[in-house]
Amino acid sequence: MNEKLSIYKQRITEFWTGRSRMQKGIIAGSTLGIIALIILFTFLGTRTSYQPLYSNLTLQETGQIKETLDARGISSTISDNGTTILVPETQVDALKVELAAEGLPRSGSIDYSFFQEQMGFGMTDNEFSVMERAAMQTELAELIRNVNGVNQARVMITIPEDNVWANDPQEFATAAVVLDLAPGYQLEQGQVNALFHLVSKSVPNLPIDNIVISDQMFNDYVYENAEGSNTTLTAYEQQRSIQRDIERDLTRNLQQMLGTMVGRDKVLISVSTDIDFTQENRTEALVEPVDPENMEGLTVSLERIEEAYSGEGAVEGGVAGVGDEIPNFPGGVAQGPSEWERAEERINNEVNRINRDIVESPYKIRDLGIQVMVEPPEGMEELPQQQLDDIQQILGTIVRTSISGVYADELTEDDLNEKIVVASRPFDGKIELEPEPATVIPVWLYVVGGVLIAVILLLLFLLLRRRNQVTEEEEEFSIEEAIEEVPDLPDEETGISATKRKQLEKMAREKPEDFSKLLRTWLSED
Numbered sequence: 389m390n391e392k393l394s395i396y397k398q399r400i401t402e403f404w405t406g407r408s409r410m411q412k413g414i415i416a417g418s419t420l421g422i423i424a425l426i427i428l429f430t431f432l433g434t435r436t437s438y439q440p441l442y443s444n445l446t447l448q449e450t451g452q453i454k455e456t457l458d459a460r461g462i463s464s465t466i467s468d469n470g471t472t473i474l475v476p477e478t479q480v481d482a483l484k485v486e487l488a489a490e491g492l493p494r495s496g497s498i499d500y501s502f503f504q505e506q507m508g509f510g511m512t513d514n515e516f517s518v519m520e521r522a523a524m525q526t527e528l529a530e531l532i533r534n535v536n537g538v539n540q541a542r543v544m545i546t547i548p549e550d551n552v553w554a555n556d557p558q559e560f561a562t563a564a565v566v567l568d569l570a571p572g573y574q575l576e577q578g579q580v581n582a583l584f585h586l587v588s589k590s591v592p593n594l595p596i597d598n599i600v601i602s603d604q605m606f607n608d609y610v611y612e613n614a615e616g617s618n619t620t621l622t623a624y625e626q627q628r629s630i631q632r633d634i635e636r637d638l639t640r641n642l643q644q645m646l647g648t649m650v651g652r653d654k655v656l657i658s659v660s661t662d663i664d665f666t667q668e669n670r671t672e673a674l675v676e677p678v679d680p681e682n683m684e685g686l687t688v689s690l691e692r693i694e695e696a697y698s699g700e701g702a703v704e705g706g707v708a709g710v711g712d713e714i715p716n717f718p719g720g721v722a723q724g725p726s727e728w729e730r731a732e733e734r735i736n737n738e739v740n741r742i743n744r745d746i747v748e749s750p751y752k753i754r755d756l757g758i759q760v761m762v763e764p765p766e767g768m769e770e771l772p773q774q775q776l777d778d779i780q781q782i783l784g785t786i787v788r789t790s791i792s793g794v795y796a797d798e799l800t801e802d803d804l805n806e807k808i809v810v811a812s813r814p815f816d817g818k819i820e821l822e823p824e825p826a827t828v829i830p831v832w833l834y835v836v837g838g839v840l841i842a843v844i845l846l847l848l849f850l851l852l853r854r855r856n857q858v859t860e861e862e863e864e865f866s867i868e869e870a871i872e873e874v875p876d877l878p879d880e881e882t883g884i885s886a887t888k889r890k891q892l893e894k895m896a897r898e899k900p901e902d903f904s905k906l907l908r909t910w911l912s913e914d
Contacts, residue, residue, distance in 0.1 A: 411854065418847040425840050438465055438474040441483055444539040445471050453487065521545055528590055532565065535579060540568035545591055561594040563587050565601045575603075577612060584611040627665050630751055635659045638758075638790065646760065646779065650771075654763040654815075662755035664792075668748040676740040685737030693732040700725055752792035758783050759809045770812035783808045 407415070442453065447470050454473060457464045462483070465474045475483055525543040532541035548559035565587060569575070575583075580601065588596050601609045610629060638659045646655045678686045760779065764771050784804045788796055896903045 411851075414847050414850065418844055421840050421844055425837065425844075428837065436463065437477045439477040439480050441473050441475045441480055443468070443472045445473065446540075447471075456487065456490070457483075517547075521547060524591065528565075528587060531586060531590075532567070532583065535583065537570050537573035537575065537579075538567050539570055542566045542568075543587075545594075547591070548593075558593070560598055561591050562598040563591060563594055563600070565599070567601065567603045569603050575609060580609045581611055583609075627663065627751075630665075631661055631663050634663070634753065635661055638756075638786075642758070642760075642783075642786070645782075646762070649779075650762055656761040656815075658759040660757045660759075661753055664752045664754040665750060666748075666752075667750045668746075670746050672742070672744040672746065674740075674742040674744070676742065678738075678740060685739040687735060688738045689734075689736040691734040693730075693734075695730040696728070698727040752794070753790055754792065754795050755807070756787050756790050757807050757809075758787065760811070761815075762810070762812045763815045764812050769814075776810050776812060779810050780805070780808060783810070 404412070441464070442449070445453070450466060450470050450473055454464060454466065457473075457475065462475060462479065466472070467474060525545055528543045528545075529541040532538055532543070542565070544564045546562045548561060565583070567575075583601055584596050584599055587599050587601075588594050596611050599611075603609070610625075638661075639657050642657045642659070643655065646657065677683050760783065762771055762776075762779070770776075784801075787804055787807055788799065791799070892903070895906070
C-alpha cells in the first residue's frame with residue numbers, strides 16, 4: 389500500500405515539476421474555479437425559500453401561529469407589519485392542514501363551537517343571548533371575509549328583546565358591518581347586494597333597510613334592487629349616489645387612459661360635477677301641414693259649383709240697393725238682355741296631428757371640472773409643454789362631450805380651459821410597498837456560472853491537447869532511441885535475413901505507423 393502511495397506521489401511530483409509556469413497557473417485557476425462553483429451551487433441548493441403561510445392576520449393570530457411554529461422547531465419570518473407569516477416553501481401545504489386541525493389561527497371571538505365546549509347547566513338566559521349574538525357576529529364576519537377583496541370584517545348586531553304584549557308593534561333587528569378592503573379594491577354593486585342578502589338572511593327579523601355597510605375609509609355602500617331603484621336612500625342620497633357614480637366612472641376612464649400614457653402610479657385625477665336633477669313631464673299636441681314648403685295639407689274631398697246665365701231680362705229681384713225708399717232692398721224686375729256667372733269650390737284638407745308625451749331625463753351634467761396631477765420622469769421637474777398641451781386637449785374633448793348638449797352649446801374654448809387644470813410636479817407622498825421575498829435565483833448567478841463552466845471546459849481542452857502533444861513527443865523520442873540502439877542488419881543479399889530486411893525496409897517506407905508499432909512490440913519484449 390505504501391509503495392503504491394509512493395508511486396502515485398512520485399508521478400504527481402514528476403507531472404507537476406514537468407509543467408511550465410503558465411500550465412501550473414491554468415491548473416491552479418481551474419481547480420479554484422471548480423471549488424468556487426461547487427460552493428456556489430451548494431449554497432443555492434441548501435438555501436431556504438420562504439412562502440406566505442397566512443396573510444392579513446391580526447397581531448394576536450400572528451403571535452399564536454409564531455409560538456406554535458417555534459415550539460415545533462420550524463423556522464419562520466414575519467412581514468407586512470405583523471400581518472403575514474412566512475415558512476419554508478416545502479412545508480406550506482402540510483402546515484396549513486396541521487394548523488387547521490388544531491383550530492389555528494384563533495381570532496379570540498366566540499363562535500358556535502363555544503357552545504359545544506361549554507355545554508352544561510348554570511348558564512342564564514341573558515348569558516346565552518349574549519354568547520349567541522357574539523357567535524352570530526363571528527360567523528358572519530368569517531363568511532364576509534371569503535368575499536374577494538375583503539381582508540377583514542367586523543359585524544355588530546342588535547337584536548330586540550321579545551315582547552310579551554301582542555298589541556305592541558314588532559321590533560326588527562339592526563346590523564352594522566365594517567369592511568377592511570384590500571388596497572385599491574372597489575366592490576361591485578353585485579357584491580354589495582350579495583352582502584346585504586347574506587346579512588339579512590343570517591339574522592332573524594332583519595330587513596335590508598336596517599343594514600349599514602361601510603369600509604375602512606368610511607365609504608357607505610347601499611343596496612339596489614333589480615329595477616335599479618334604491619330602497620334605502622332618500623331623494624338627496626339618491627342624487628348624491630348618481631353624482632358619485634358619474635364622477636367615479638369618469639375618474640376610472642381617465643385613470644386608465646392617462647395611466648397608459650405616463651404610468652399607472654404617475655397620475656392623480658379628481659373629477660367634480662354639477663348635475664341638474666330637474667325632471668320635466670309635458671304633453672304636446674302639434675298640427676303641421678303635410679307640405680311645409682307650400683303650407684298645404686292633404687286633399688281629402690273636393691267640390692266645385694259653376695253657374696252661368698244669358699238671356700232677356702234680369703234676374704228676379706233686380707240689383708240690390710236701387711229701391712226708392714228702402715236702402716239695399718231689391719229693385720223691380722228689369723227688362724233687356726243680361727248675363728251672369730257664379731263659380732264655387734269647396735276643398736277639405738287634412739293636416740298632421742302629432743301628440744307627444746315627453747319625459748325629460750332625470751339628470752343632466754350641467755358643469756364638469758377635471759384636475760390632473762402628473763409626475764414627470766426622473767431627472768425632470770415637469771413634463772414638456774407639448775405633452776401637457778396634448779393632455780389638455782384630450783380633457784377638453786371629454787368635458788365637451790360629457791356636458792349635456794343644452795349647456796355645452798354655450799361653451800367657448802376659454803370656458804373649457806377654465807374647467808381643466810393640468811399640473812406636473814414630483815410626488816412626495818407616494819406609498820412605497822415592501823418588495824416580496826425573492827424566491828428565484830438572480831440572473832447574474834447564471835451568468836457567472838456559465839462563464840466559469842466555459843473557462844473550465846477551455847482549460848480542460850487545453851490540458852488534454854497539451855497532454856497528447858507531450859505523449860506524441862515522448863513516443864517519437866523513444867522510437868528514435870530504440871532505432872539507434874538496434875544494431876545494423878547484416879548486409880546479406882541472399883538468404884532469409886536479406887528477405888526480412890527487405891520486408892522491413894518496405895514496411896518502413898510504405899507503412900511507417902505499422903513499422904513503429906512493430907518496433908515498440910519488439911522493444912517491450914526485450
